[in-house]
Amino acid sequence: MKATSIHPIAEALPEIVALRDKLSWLSDGLDVRSLLWISGYAAGLAAAQQQGNVAAVAAEPAAAALSILYGSQTGNAKRAAEKLHDQALQAGIAARLLRLDDYTPKQLAAERSVWLVVSTQGDGDPSDDARRFVDVLRSKRAPRLPQLRYAVLGLGDASYPKFCEIGRIIDERLTELGATRWFARGEADVDIVSVLEPWSRQALEIARDELATPNAVASVTPIRARSNANSWHRDQPFAAEVLANQRITARDSAKDVRHIELSLAESGISYEPGDALGVWPENSAQSVQAVLSASRLQPEAAVTVGEHTRPLGEWLQREREIGKLSRPFLQKLAERSGSAELQHLLAAEQRAGLSSFLSTHRILDVLRAHPTGWDATSLVTALGPLAPRLYSIASSRKQVDDEVHLTVATIAWEAHGSTHHGVASDWLSTRTAEQDKVRVYIEPNTRFRLPANPETDLIMIGPGTGVAPFRAFVQERAAIGATGRHWLFFGNQHFSSQFLYQVEWQEALKRGQLQRLDLAFSRDQAEKIYVQDRLRQQARALYAWLQNGAHVYVCGDATNMAGDVHRALVDVIEHERGGGREDAEAYLAELDSAHRYLRDVY
């Protein structure tokens, strides 16, 4: 074994080599937390051995009594799973935490107890990291699982027609495969904690009784790694100074897109190209005012919820979601107002009607349409907590050191007799350099990374604000002197007013940091042209790049673009290989599982 020669301890004690191989099957694919936990657990084992009860421990090599599996796109399910994992460890349950892209249904056959925390993306699709797991699970290849007991927590957003679809699918399929539903599935809406908390309380009680081992509790001494960088996170954001807030669409553009530069100086925060920045917005004074008058309340009224007492105005401005309408709030409003219309919408069989209602109405709309005698406290408790929004990072630290750049489309639209603004984009677009600070944290996206090999070619498809991460990619690859080629597909409505970062791309082309740039401006000519059309036009060259090992990245709109681009890629591959549809789809699926077809869509 070559490895041993360079491993002093291993040389000293050959049996450790064997042990390490034994351990590897267990530790493979484990994330940092689990490994740290194992180190602690191992320490526990050592202690136990000295007490002589070797057999007892040796009999239980599969250290983890409970596996917590998660599938997450934007980090919510991940965070929820991590929380569960921590709590399980505290409760003395030998739990391990695994992400579904490092896990196959086959492994389920070796499990006793599993919790799954999964979000739903796209139009009822799995998160990218869970795609293959779900495919296999639903296929004939899925193993029978009589030995397994499981529980599922689904994350979703009731404003989508297929609410928590993936959670449901997994839950039902596992039963089909002979596994036992440990306890009822949870379905978390945008206001996640309100479902997460009761669900995990119940989960932990049941699990503790059945899984906790007293001496494990005693002996497990998990080591926590907390670098400065991680000390800023979602629930402890860093107040970043605004360095620049520059409109980057021309005056005659209907779209207002901002280039925003924030300072991470002194925060120790680091990020990688592909990561997103979490931004905690505040509601605008106007929208707070509008909600106040719609509910006929005064901003001064002091409201106490939990251990916090604040004036109503402050609750609404900083703590509560008063833009996006959610099912729980509609529920409460329906109860208070006794509106038959709302009751009807909320009826179980109304899923589709409800979701379209939720996505076409804002909280203000329903407050106005269904006036009821609100009191300050019940309004605050009825409203969900204000949630952070994510923005793809558009810069590389190798070029901007302690800055972070974003590309933000401000959204505003007319509906139900008033102008609505997106909460976060509107708030960001009104931040002024030097004066304002923005509360931020890094949302790592380990699935949207540059290839390790600097010689690998990149095909980047990013219309609209989807171009943001590719600005970071090109900056990064230029900084490390990567020799791989870069091909960008960008699109928008108009060349003259909406060619985001036009001058920078022109420079990159001149400097040889970008080899190809294909543009699709949909409204500059009679017929509409989109990036997917450009992909088809470039079929031959694209396929050649793919054959040459290129990685394909897609970023931007999930509703239409991602699907259109996917179909276009299949067309391109089918056209070039001439092997038919299945063959093309299989080829693309191959790229996917080889982490060469990566998407970050929203």
Place this chain on the structure above:
Amino acid sequence: MTDNNTLSAVEGIKVRSRLLRGTLVESLADPITGALAEDDQMLIKFHGSYQQDDRDIREERRQQKLEPAYSFMIRTRLPGGVCSPAQWLALDGLADQYANGSLRLTTRQAFQLHGVIKRELKPTIAAMNAVLIDTIAACGDVNRNVMSAANPHISGAHAEALEWARRLSEHLLPKTHAYHEIWLDGVRVDEVRVDEGAGELGESATGESEPIYGPTYLPRKFKAAIAVPPLNDVDIFSQDLGFIAIIEDGKLIGFNLCVGGGMGSTHGDTTTFPRLADVIGFVTPDQLLAAAEAVVTAQRDFGNRIVRKHARLKYTIETHGIDWFKAEVEQRLSFRFAAARAFHFEHSGDRFGWVRGESGNWHLTVRIEAGRVADRNGRNWRQALAAIARIHDGEFRITPNQNLIIANVADAQRAGIDALLQTHGVDAGTAQSPLRLNALACVSYPTCPLAMAEAERYLPDFGAKLELLLVQHGLRDVPIGLRITGCPNGCARPFLAEIALVGKAPGRYNLYLGGDRRGQRLNALYRENIVEADILATLDPLLADFARGRSGDEGFADFLIRSEAIPAPPSVQFAASTRQSAERAL
């Protein structure tokens, strides 16, 4: 001939261009930018277009990480400024379809469209050609649009003058097929190699050649015009090559030939200056084309191709002397120039309102301030003229003073045309003060890349203020020539004006005084780099003196010189040499 190593960069571009092709086709197709490749920006001028950008929003777009708002100005070739109603309507349509919604009448009797974006350049130029208006050689180092007197007293002589202007323009057209290939999908002569050996005549592999210009064309732009006394509307002494029609008892017997005029200069560079043309002799009509070609080829061979600033014919003549030049031209001809004949110019302005021509038809000259035909604040010139074009069966004539003549109107039509003007809130302008009627302003901001100060957009404002001053001094009805340009290139021929503002920096101008109303005397710098208040304060006392001391219908600048308020302009020796040749003729 000049030494190749030191030729100006532009000469290299011309040589490499394969008779004006360069990489224009590729540049036009490049989707990444609204601009052309650098060399092509120079070459496209020969095709009648300039790359520009909206200077009003240049900085704003830089901050938006967007390239400048590139667009193109297209200039037509329109000898004598004459076009048909159908052609007018076509251009009017293009103004909305592809350009900035306006038509611009130029000081050389042509049209300009502004704001045409790159991908619409080809359809626009093609559409112009579809109504038989081309743009070739409207710009570039070739003979530009040939001007011809637009005197509304249309006579047989004027008709002949116009006919010669057309022939001259045709005769001096580049012969390359590039224009048709690129804009009109004419056969693409792909591999046109101009081998420099045979280059003298610009022979190309395909037999395509430039017999007059050669493969590198002229060292610089070249401008020709025909004047019909007593009107000098074409400012004949500002042209590289001028023909002054000599008419004896109603018949055109020939032309006095003058050479070496020009306006362009650079602030603070005394080696550049405006110059009045010298009259060097007389030619009969049948000698006109040969004489013109000899002047052109002499300038082709002896013009300065090293320093572009000194490449115009006027500097060639300054360097070698007028007599040498005359001899050089004559030895290229089978004949000698006869002595120049007597001629007399009254003024260089337009005559507004209705006038009856020899044929008995009517001609209406209308005032178009700074030549901008647009629908603005209730004065809807575009709509009015389009409406007129629909009923008009004569023609339109653009004057060298940026105005328009609705020519050859039958008696019966007059009332209809007056009515159409009225319903669109415009009129011929006859009620305006002579100052406002005769003022010229170049385009300048926001499209002109060379502009240093506002001109076209400033004229209405400044004109009104100066007019007020005249009223105060009881001079409202005295014709005083005012010309404003945004820089010293002199596109509105400012150095011939009695009062000229020449842009120096935003809001700041050099004030020139001393031109005459006949276009025969240059003016001179009076105050440098001053703002509006100082300009008016400077003119106020001078106008006061003029009001008091004016004799008869003496002109403002004539008075200033006579009363020694200003020294006779320094460049007067050129004017003198002109006078001499003119006098010699008498």
